[in-house]
Amino acid sequence: MKKTALIVLDGWGRADNPEVSAIDKARTPFVDSLYKKYPQTWIKTSGLDVGLPDGQMGNSEVGHMNLGAGRVVYQxxxxxxxxxxxxxxxxxxxxxxxxxxxxxxxxxxxxxxxxxxxxxxxxxxxxxxxxxxxxxxxxxxxxxxxxxxxxxxxxxxxxxxxxxxxxxxxxxxxx
Missing domain, CATH: 3.40.1450.10 (BPG-independent phosphoglycerate mutase, domain B)
Incomplete structure (x- = not known):
């Protein structure tokens, strides 16, 4: 049986522009090695994608609720x-x-x-x-x-x- 882990890095975001992203500018060798070795995905965490109004910033509670439910939970x-x-x-x-x-x-x-x-x-x-x-x-x-x-x-x-x-x-x- 293959093991799977769901790892949530609160506050670890992806920016469209790497020039303004602290994550992209930081030296993150361990996380970089995970990216190379294992599959991963990014999820949208704001607005209608997590049941908030369009353009509304998300937060950890909303993100965790949607992840746990496995669907969009309208707030x-x-x-x-x-x-x-x-x-x-x-x-x-x-x-x-x-x-x-x-x-x-x-x-x-x-x-x-x-x-x-x-x-x-x-x-x-x-x-x-x-x-x-x-x-x-x-x-x-x-x-x-x-x-x-x-x-x-x-x-x-x-x-x-x-x-x-x-x-x-x-x-x-x-x-």
Whole structure:
């Protein structure tokens, strides 16, 4: 029986341009000998290839999940993006139940969440889609509680995200 090993070198990437690649510029005799002696392959680790939005940088968790599953595992961000784009967002039973309760009781609606375009933990487009949907459903007492953390975006970018959401709501409501 032939033995096989799956060896994952986290952070060991391949660049299209060897002039800008630390891996290509480094002296790596052991790894070079493995390349000559054994078959290997490179896998794509970002964007739609690993279930992230197109162009989104991957990370080790996403890579390991896809390797372990043996298939593309669509990440929550992609699932939410698709639901917001195709209208399934508005069909979510939990959201429908909450809105029905708010409508029947006249309750205020509070949206709380991370506001950024980093895409790792949240995306501003989800807040925009939710605000647009609430406006289309004729809700008027909607309060947004935005958290800005700068972890996967500019640490000083919070004010810009807030202004972007305000501009979206102004354009949506005409107010």
């Amino acid at each position: 929550d961000l992609v699932k939410i993006n698709l639901a917001a784009e195709n209208g399934d967002f508005a069909k979510d039973p939990t959201l429908q139940e909450a809105l029905a309760h708010a409508k029947s009781t006249g309750a205020n609606i509070h949206i709380a969440g991370l506001l950024s375009d980093g895409g790792v933990h949240a995306h501003i487009n989800h807040a925009k889609a939710l605000c647009s949907w609430l406006y289309a459903e004729a809700f008027e007492n909607v309060f947004v509680h935005a958290f800005t953390d700068g972890r996967d975006t500019d640490p000083q970018g919070g004010a810009d995200y807030l202004q972007d959401l305000i501009d979206h709501m102004d354009a949506t409501t005409g107010r």
